[in-house]
Amino acid sequence: MSVRHTGVTTDPAILRDDEQMACDVREVLDRIGDKWTVLVINELAHGVRRFRQLQRCVQGISQRMLTLTLRRLERDGLVVRTVYPTVPARVEYALTPTGHSLTFVLKAVADWAAEHRHTVIESRAHWDSGTGEPGPGLERPRRTGQPGRAASAVD
Amino acid sequence: MSVRHTGVTTDPAILRDDEQMACDVREVLDRIGDKWTVLVINELAHGVRRFRQLQRCVQGISQRMLTLTLRRLERDGLVVRTVYPTVPARVEYALTPTGHSLTFVLKAVADWAAEHRHTVIESRAHWDSGTGEPGPGLERPRRTGQPGRAASAVD
DNA sequence: CAGTATCCTGGACGATACTG
DNA sequence: CAGTATCGTCCAGGATACTG
Numbered sequence: 001m002s003v004r005h006t007g008v009t010t011d012p013a014i015l016r017d018d019e020q021m022a023c024d025v026r027e028v029l030d031r032i033g034d035k036w037t038v039l040v041i042n043e044l045a046h047g048v049r050r051f052r053q054l055q056r057c058v059q060g061i062s063q064r065m066l067t068l069t070l071r072r073l074e075r076d077g078l079v080v081r082t083v084y085p086t087v088p089a090r091v092e093y094a095l096t097p098t099g100h101s102l103t104f105v106l107k108a109v110a111d112w113a114a115e116h117r118h119t120v121i122e123s124r125a126h127w128d129s130g131t132g133e134p135g136p137g138l139e140r141p142r143r144t145g146q147p148g149r150a151a152s153a154v155d
Numbered sequence: 156m157s158v159r160h161t162g163v164t165t166d167p168a169i170l171r172d173d174e175q176m177a178c179d180v181r182e183v184l185d186r187i188g189d190k191w192t193v194l195v196i197n198e199l200a201h202g203v204r205r206f207r208q209l210q211r212c213v214q215g216i217s218q219r220m221l222t223l224t225l226r227r228l229e230r231d232g233l234v235v236r237t238v239y240p241t242v243p244a245r246v247e248y249a250l251t252p253t254g255h256s257l258t259f260v261l262k263a264v265a266d267w268a269a270e271h272r273h274t275v276i277e278s279r280a281h282w283d284s285g286t287g288e289p290g291p292g293l294e295r296p297r298r299t300g301q302p303g304r305a306a307s308a309v310d
Numbered sequence: 311c312a313g314t315a316t317c318c319t320g321g322a323c324g325a326t327a328c329t330g
Numbered sequence: 331c332a333g334t335a336t337c338g339t340c341c342a343g344g345a346t347a348c349t350g
Contacts, residue, residue, distance in 0.1 A: 024264070024265040025264050028264050028267065032188075033188030034342075035181075039177050050311085051312050051313075062343075062345075064344075065344080067312085068343090072293065076278055077274060088311040089313085098275070101267065106180050108264075109179070109184075109260055109263075110179040113183045120253070123231055124230055124232070138230065141236070205331085206332050207331065217324055218332080219324075219334085238332095242331090246331080246333085
């Protein structure tokens with residue numbers, strides 16, 4: 001398989017029985033895997049933003065979800081909230097250093113997406129046309145492969 | 156914090172009005188952001204696995220979810236399914252090159268998690284002790300900050 | 311402007327039973 | 331062993347209304 005990594009990191013990606021690593025990933029995903037978090041972070045990566053600005057930029061987000069998302073990010077120390085005691089109130093949100101460091105990870109994810117989008121879309125289309133199932137109804141587990149031998153023993 | 160990227164990529168992570176990038180990330184997250192996908196991928200990163208093996212290793216996953224997760228991965232071309240026509244049937248799952256390439260991204264995420272876990276946990280604890288709210292009930296938006304000036308004008 | 315409070319719905323996920 | 335089929339639950343998230 002050889003993998004073709006840039007030669008930078010050690011190598012065996014997530015390999016090894018590092019159950020810990022998988023655990024770490026799940027933790028992060030529990031935080032940023034939701035519908036809005038990365039979109040908000042992305043917007044804040046551009047600079048300080050006020051509540052309304054965010055709601056306008058992050059197309060489609062409701063007040064409720066923007067509030068919840070920002071609260072969670074603040075709680076985790078990824079975002080700082082600054083209130084200016086004016087009338088009406090003015091509130092600004094900005095990424096903390098930790099929050100900013102996360103943008104680099106997101107960049108890595110985005111890069112992977114960009115590089116493999118076509119492959120994935122193709123594969124998906126091929127799968128969907130398999131039986132004629134046009135939608136992502138997810139079915140079709142057939143194909144009695146003839147890979148060499150026929151299994152040696154039990155489990 | 157300086158972030159410490161290898162010096163490879165340009166720099167401003169997700170910066171720039173690359174709404175596209177945020178979009179890419181969301182796409183991937185829609186696929187791997189669920190409860191089991193990364194755990195299954197992590198297990199498969201160790202090598203070829205059979206259905207039952209996976210169910211045993213990925214602690215807590217139900218048959219239904221394992222099937223669904225594997226189907227989605229197969230549909231996206233991240234996993235290959237091989238059926239050996241024995242009785243009872245024997246089915247093996249393995250990562251495709253694309254799937255394997257994803258493990259490197261997951262590694263990056265895991266690394267970030269490992270590096271910032273303490274900071275996040277601390278911040279979270281601090282937030283929770285803010286009012287006395289012990290649980291992640293997520294509240295408390297108070298604090299009438301006194302950051303220098305008092306805002307110049309409206310919006 | 312910047313929120314909070316309610317109500318409601320779809321879909322993710324778990325539990326269980328059955329099949330080739 | 332490797333699934334499929336069904337049913338039930340829970341909660342993320344949307345819609346809407348009200349407040350300082």
